[in-house]
Amino acid sequence: MITISHLSFKYPQSEAAILKDISFQIPTGSMTLVAGSSGSGKSTLLRSLNGLVPHFTGGVISGTMEVFSQNPTQLGPENMAQWVSFVFQEPESQFIYDRVEDEIAFSLERSGLDRAEMQSRVDTVCDILGIGELQKRKIATLSGGEKQRVAIASALVTEPRLLILDEPTSQLDPQGADDILHYILDLQTRLDLTILLSEHRLERVLPYVNHMIYLPGDGTAHEGKPQDILPLMDLVPPLIQIGKALNLSPLPVRPEDFPTVLVDETVKRPKLAKPTGSQPALQVIDLSVSINNRQILDQVSLTINQGEILAMMGPNGAGKTTLLRSVLGLVPSQGNREVMGQDIESLSLNRIIRQVAYLPQNPNDLLFSESVLDELNVTLANHGLEMPQEEMLHHLHDLGLDDLANAYPRDLSVGERQRVALAAITIYNPPVILLDEPTRGLDYGNKQRLVQLLQSWKRQKKAILVVTHDVEFAALLADTVIVLNNGQTTYFGQPQPLFTQHAHYRAQTSQLFPEIGWYRVSDIPFDHISIP
Incomplete structure (x- = not known):
């Protein structure tokens, strides 16, 4: 049992308790x-349960915590590690070794197990998580989702009593996320974890x-069953939005x-949208990339017109990030x-x-300045441009960063850093924008702002x-969707067929109305549906 009683915490230099x-x-x-919005204290609460807060953060803490009879x-x-394993929101931040199997085995080095038993545990957890073929790979060569699986494997290999996961599926494809969650649920049952x-x-x-x-x-907290807590939340997934609109109680998850x-x-089935007829802004024809004798992309073609949003999807390691980098000329290609x-x-x-702005998966790759405003100024200077501060502040307002103009970027949350990087790469008004996992770390409110x-x-x-x-993000936005798998195009076309028919990419709305073609809540004419 984990018991929290009258817990309060305030960070150093912060005026209010989080x-x-x-x-x-x-x-x-x-x-x-x-659950909760960015900055609501989720990560703070999680990190207090293994002592990272306040041991590494400093600050003032009061109240009592008991985690399996430990304080x-x-x-x-360090002392809580035998009971608690923690997977951070940014897996890169917790890696020590270069190679995958060494990183996972490192968690066991103080366990007293012999080498054979350690290797057996590493092999088992890698097989279950579907990363057996990655064991000999260098971590630097992995995709974001593959790194996240390695971090989860490192946490699970010690067989802890409490497993804490901060945004565990944020970099995983839909099938990979389901696989991980199924595995964790199975492990929970078998080990009483x-x-x-x-998330x-x-x-x-939620399921x-x-x-x-x-x-x-x-600063407060509400606790209970999901069906009791979800009605308290304003911004919720499509399924819960529909349940609320139909006045269902309890809310189905x-x-x-x-x-x-x-x-x-x-009610008629919605018609497929017609192409806009705009001029192409970006064209890729028969693009192939091979790195270290591995075929990453194999004759991929796509076109994005001016005034069009194209969503690129596919499993981790499919070549999506490589394609973006090749567009910029950062990867040798044919x-x-x-x-x-x-x-x-x-x-x-x-x-x-x-001409082309690029937001990488890890916003830290772009953030080097002392303040958010400085990040914008650096980008403008790199392009020989100047802009009045009032215009820059308006640009920050569009991304919900008004209050952070003078903040040090690397002190911000993952979602905030993501938005700062996005503000920096678009301040000079480029005609083509490439975004690699832009919703990573964003809550529903900031995701809604990004959509707008x-x-x-x-x-x-x-x-x-x-x-x-x-x-759900792609369903709201995309005019066209391309799906890559093993470096090849497996789908390229309009979003409706993919989001209503494909098992791995079906939007929540389409799961309730499989025969009609609705895949967004906004598609539903609520005055024409009813519960018998």
């Missing part, structure tokens, strides 16, 4: 979801959890929990690439970047290519 007098219990063997505030993270996880994409994890803690952002929904016979009618091969990197921003850029005739594992 956690205020919260109390709850987490049953042994439960899978508990911690993490007194013991600290207690699991505590934080912004609630639609992924698996039986307990929930909601931090609304005012899975499609199979919904009652039969009748649709008026006069095939033709054109941006705004110009052959990319004939352009210098500076001229390519003037991308739609406004679309109206300005920008061409936007978004790599994402977030099905």
Whole structure:
């Protein structure tokens, strides 16, 4: 049992406490979801349970915590490690070794196990997580999702009593996320493991959890069953939105929990959208990439028109990030690439970047300045441009960064850093924008803001290519979708067929109305449906 009593915590130099007098219990063997907006204290709460808060953060903590009869505030993270394993939101931040199997085995070095038993455990956890073929690979060569699996394997190999996961599926494709969650659920049952996880994409994890803690952002906490907590939340997944609109109680968290929904016979199946006829902004023709004798991309072609949003999806390691980097000329490749009618091969990197903005998966790759405003100024200076500060502040406002203009970027949360990097790469108004997992670390509110921003850029005739594992995000935005698998195109076309028919990419809305073709909540004419 985990018991929290009257817990409060305030970071150094912070005026207000991020956690205020919260109390709850987490049953042994439960899978508990911690939900709330960015900055509500989710990561703080998770890190207090293994002593990282306050041992590594500093700050003022009060109240009591008991984790399997241990006090993490007194013991600290090193001593709590025999009971608690932690997977961070950014897996790169916890890696020590270069090679995958060495990194996973490192967790066992203080366990007293002999080498044979250690290797057996490493092999077993790698097989279960589907990363057996990665064991000899260098971590630097892995995709973001593959790194996340390695981090989870490192945490699970010690067989802890409490497993804490901070955004465990944020970099995983839909099938990979389901596989991980199924495995964790199975492990929980077999080992009587207690699991505590934080996740912004609630639609992924709600079917698996039986307990929930909601931090609304005012320092308080609400605790109970998901069906009791979800009505308290304003921003929720599509399935919960539909349940609320139909006044269902308790709220269903899975499609199979919904009652039969009748649709008026006069409602017609939505028609597929017609192509816009705009000029191509970015063209890739028969693009192939081979690295260290591994075929990463194999004759991939795509076109993005001005004023179009293309979503690129596919399993981890399919070659999506490699394609983005090859467009910028950062990866040796074969095939033709054109941006705004110009052959990319004939352009210098500076001229390519003037036309094409690129947001990588890890925003830290772009953040080096002392303040958020400085990041924008550096980008402008690199392009020989100047801009009044008022315009820069307006640009930050569009991304919900008004209050962070003078903040040190690397002190911000993952989602905030993601938005700062996005602000920096688009401040000079490029016609083509490439985004690699832009919703990583974003809560529903900031994701909604990002959707509105991308739609406004679309109206300005920008061409936007978004790599994402977030099905609901892609369903809201995409005019066209391309799916890569093993470096090859397996789907290229309009979003409706993919989001209503493909097992791995079906949007939640389409799971309730499989025969009609609706895949977004906004598609549903609620005055024409009813519960018998």
